Amino acid sequence: MEHHTTILLIEIGALLFGLGMLGRLGRRFGLSPIPLYLLAGLAFGQGGLVQLSASTEFTAVGAQIGVVLLLVMLGLEYSADELVGNLRSAAPAGLIDMLLNALPGAAFALLLGWDWKAALVLAGITWVSSSGVIAKVLGDLGRVGNRETPVILSVLVIEDLAMAFYLPLVTAVLAGLGLAGGLSTLSVAVVTVVAVLVVAIRYGGEISRFISVKDPEALLLSVLGLTLFIAGVAGELKVSEAVGAFLVGIAISGPVAHHATQMLTPLRDLFAAVFFVFFGLSTNPADIPPVLLPALGLAVLTMLTKVLTGYLAARRAGIALPGRIRTGLALMPRGEFSIVIAGLAVAYGVDARLAALATAYVLITVVTGPLLARLPDYTWFREIIRKRMAAQRATQKPLPSTE
Amino acid sequence: MEQTPLPGIGVRHDLVTSSGRTVGVVSHRNGRRDLVLYDVDDPDSSLASIPLTDDEAEALADVLGASLMLGQLAGLRQQAAGLLTEQIALPAGSPFVGRRLGDTQARSRTTASIVAVLRDREVIASPGPEFRFEANDVVVTVGTRRGLDGVTAILAGDDDG
Numbered sequence: 001m002e003h004h005t006t007i008l009l010i011e012i013g014a015l016l017f018g019l020g021m022l023g024r025l026g027r028r029f030g031l032s033p034i035p036l037y038l039l040a041g042l043a044f045g046q047g048g049l050v051q052l053s054a055s056t057e058f059t060a061v062g063a064q065i066g067v068v069l070l071l072v073m074l075g076l077e078y079s080a081d082e083l084v085g086n087l088r089s090a091a092p093a094g095l096i097d098m099l100l101n102a103l104p105g106a107a108f109a110l111l112l113g114w115d116w117k118a119a120l121v122l123a124g125i126t127w128v129s130s131s132g133v134i135a136k137v138l139g140d141l142g143r144v145g146n147r148e149t150p151v152i153l154s155v156l157v158i159e160d161l162a163m164a165f166y167l168p169l170v171t172a173v174l175a176g177l178g179l180a181g182g183l184s185t186l187s188v189a190v191v192t193v194v195a196v197l198v199v200a201i202r203y204g205g206e207i208s209r210f211i212s213v214k215d216p217e218a219l220l221l222s223v224l225g226l227t228l229f230i231a232g233v234a235g236e237l238k239v240s241e242a243v244g245a246f247l248v249g250i251a252i253s254g255p256v257a258h259h260a261t262q263m264l265t266p267l268r269d270l271f272a273a274v275f276f277v278f279f280g281l282s283t284n285p286a287d288i289p290p291v292l293l294p295a296l297g298l299a300v301l302t303m304l305t306k307v308l309t310g311y312l313a314a315r316r317a318g319i320a321l322p323g324r325i326r327t328g329l330a331l332m333p334r335g336e337f338s339i340v341i342a343g344l345a346v347a348y349g350v351d352a353r354l355a356a357l358a359t360a361y362v363l364i365t366v367v368t369g370p371l372l373a374r375l376p377d378y379t380w381f382r383e384i385i386r387k388r389m390a391a392q393r394a395t396q397k398p399l400p401s402t403e
Numbered sequence: 404m405e406q407t408p409l410p411g412i413g414v415r416h417d418l419v420t421s422s423g424r425t426v427g428v429v430s431h432r433n434g435r436r437d438l439v440l441y442d443v444d445d446p447d448s449s450l451a452s453i454p455l456t457d458d459e460a461e462a463l464a465d466v467l468g469a470s471l472m473l474g475q476l477a478g479l480r481q482q483a484a485g486l487l488t489e490q491i492a493l494p495a496g497s498p499f500v501g502r503r504l505g506d507t508q509a510r511s512r513t514t515a516s517i518v519a520v521l522r523d524r525e526v527i528a529s530p531g532p533e534f535r536f537e538a539n540d541v542v543v544t545v546g547t548r549r550g551l552d553g554v555t556a557i558l559a560g561d562d563d564g
Contacts, residue, residue: 077410077411078410078411082408082410082411083410085408086408086410131411135411135412142449142451142452143448143449144409144412144429144437144452145415145427145429145437145439145441145449145452146447146448146449147417147441147446147447147448148447149409149415150407150408150409150410150415153409153410153411153412154410156410156411157410157411258432258433319447320445320446320447322445322447322448323445323447323448326447326448386444
């Protein structure tokens with residue numbers, strides 16, 4: 001074997017083994033592996049502790065595949081009917097979510113003196129909560145059955161669907177097509193997404209029947225192949241690979257979706273880890289300390305706006321005060337999508353500080369978010385809420401008449 | 404019974420009992436089912452979420468469904484004089500062995516309802532239109548005398564529509 005190839009094997013092997021160990025360590029503390037992968041990436045990148053040499057090309061390609069797999073799995077989780085039904089019922093909540101969380105990000109970028117492209121990117125980074133991390137938190141805290149959970153999920157669904165329009169816009173703008181070019185790819189995206197939804201609702205069964213469930217190997221290869229192909233075509237059309245993959249996931253339904261999810265999950269775990277490491281690799285750790293304070297400020301600000309979003313969305317759904325607070329706190333962590341967006345910006349060479357800021361920002365929210373989501377389960381917190389509710393009730397209701 | 408979709412997870416059914424408590428079932432898309440009990444003080448929050456295997460869920464549903472069904476049948480007999488309950492054994496040569504309940508169109512043709520099927524000493528309560536008959540099934544039917552005779556004829560294959 002060639003020397004270069006053996007070094008490649010050694011580097012990748014050591015990297016993956018290290019990530020496995022890190023993930024195990026994180027699980028012990030109830031920590032999502034995402035921040036650990038990012039930190040590992042920082043440690044091995046330019047200006048890090050040890051520099052990887054032979055495997056940079058592999059991680060770059062692996063990271064691309066990672067994004068595609070993250071998105072196709074997200075699409076597989078939802079059916080087209082669910083997306084459309086959800087859009088009807090939760091559109092106002094989605095709008096509140098966008099206004100309250102994307103605008104602060106954009107404003108913050110402009111305040112730092114960055115250009116409007118960076119502002120557009122940062123808006124996306126602060127807007128999207130991490131569906132993966134939040135789903136995990138809800139499961140861990142035994143809240144899947146809670147009555148506010150559908151509110152949380154519907155906000156996440158709308159965010160994910162909104163990405164199908166946001167990512168093409170950003171890709172086009174970053175590619176230097178200007179706002180007009182951005183809007184034209186956006187309209188292409190809108191047409192594509194609507195077409196895919198309609199086709200998936202009408203003919204989802206036929207598409208899925210085309211792919212046989214019986215042969216797991218053929219299923220894996222055909223679904224993975226189809227996804228990568230469509231993602232590539234979407235990327236060529238500047239609609240973004242991620243959106244192409246997401247749409248493939250939505251179009252596949254029924255038993256095929258179920259089996260494909262099972263087959264692709266290990267692959268997704270592998271390549272998503274590579275993606276997070278790659279993003280960490282492309283960030284120079286030396287860039288982080290100067291942006292640490294802004295990142296902290298942005299994190300605090302946008303975590304508060306997420307709490308407000310959750311509060312308002314849950315109130316619309318008729319959830320009581322404790323549930324509203326649980327909704328808000330659960331929505332705080334940002335994660336994979338924010339990194340995907342930041343990764344796009346890095347690929348097109350926007351301000352290097354943006355990557356550093358995004359890394360720090362995601363690290364802060366993804367670590368503190370799940371911890372803060374536990375707050376409503378503590379007795380002292382419940383006591384405070386109970387007193388608040390009692391006080392509210394006292395002011396709302398007139399004194400009972402003496403009968 | 405209220406049904407709420409949980410995008411990406413599955414569906415939740417919940418029910419507020421007359422005693423004011425809420426119980427629910429979260430059916431995950433991967434087949435897992437959780438029985439959920441809600442807090443009295445904070446009805447949005449679940450106190451306990453109990454995962455049930457297929458067998459456990461079936462056993463629980465049988466117990467709840469069967470006792471409910473028999474209770475309903477006893478009640479029906481008392482309150483409505485003209486309404487009868489009959490257990491019709493599916494004849495061995497019935498054209499409906501292996502076919503769906505919906506294919507009999509029993510209710511629309513005779514006004515009598517098939518409310519349960521007894522199979523191997525088990526009660527299958529309120530079978531849906533997708534339910535498939537097997538040989539030796541006993542079909543529990545509620546209706547008027549005429550209706551019951553009609554169902555008997557349909558199941559025997561004597562009915563020419």
